[in-house]
Amino acid sequence: MAKKKIRVFTIALTLFVQLLFLAAILFERLQNSYTPLVIIALSVLIVIAYLKAPIHHRTNLHEHTLIVVWIPVGALICYYLNHHLHFGPVISAGIVGTTASFIPAINAKSTYLKQLPASFYCGAFIGMTSLNIASSIYFVLAASCFAGALLLVSKSLFNGLGGKLGTIAFTAVTITSFLFLLLFKR
Numbered sequence: 001m002a003k004k005k006i007r008v009f010t011i012a013l014t015l016f017v018q019l020l021f022l023a024a025i026l027f028e029r030l031q032n033s034y035t036p037l038v039i040i041a042l043s044v045l046i047v048i049a050y051l052k053a054p055i056h057h058r059t060n061l062h063e064h065t066l067i068v069v070w071i072p073v074g075a076l077i078c079y080y081l082n083h084h085l086h087f088g089p090v091i092s093a094g095i096v097g098t099t100a101s102f103i104p105a106i107n108a109k110s111t112y113l114k115q116l117p118a119s120f121y122c123g124a125f126i127g128m129t130s131l132n133i134a135s136s137i138y139f140v141l142a143a144s145c146f147a148g149a150l151l152l153v154s155k156s157l158f159n160g161l162g163g164k165l166g167t168i169a170f171t172a173v174t175i176t177s178f179l180f181l182l183l184f185k186r
Helices: 002-028 035-052 063-084 089-100 111-127 137-153 164-184
Strands: none
Touching (some): 002 164, 063 111, 063 137, 089 111, 111 164
């Protein structure tokens, strides 16, 4: 019963953040007459996808809990490449994702190694965040912890739907931004 509540909460939280993001776009871009129609259409499509798409998958291995350790590693590497070496967010995430894609070649039979590229890439999405939002490594680490928790509880959700890792990273950064705003607002 607790797993079902966590699953429902995760789905509701993700849907809420996505709709909140679309609402922010709507209010920011009201000067275009087509924007409200596009936002409404996207919102309806997102809700339909949540209600109709087969988003549940039942298998969950113990190894799944160990893969979240690599999210902060991917995030910190991407953050460093992006903000200290000035490669830019896209190139930095591309370097992290491409490099991580070779990890399963170390041992082709390892199910654990096959899952690591996704963790690194989820972290890379966090590392892409602008300095206006992620102003410190502490922010990146906090967002990585939230992303790890979200990845764990959604591991059996949204399989086969694109954008899961980006949505997890976006939700984690949004939660972290909100908490940092509440805790460190002067």
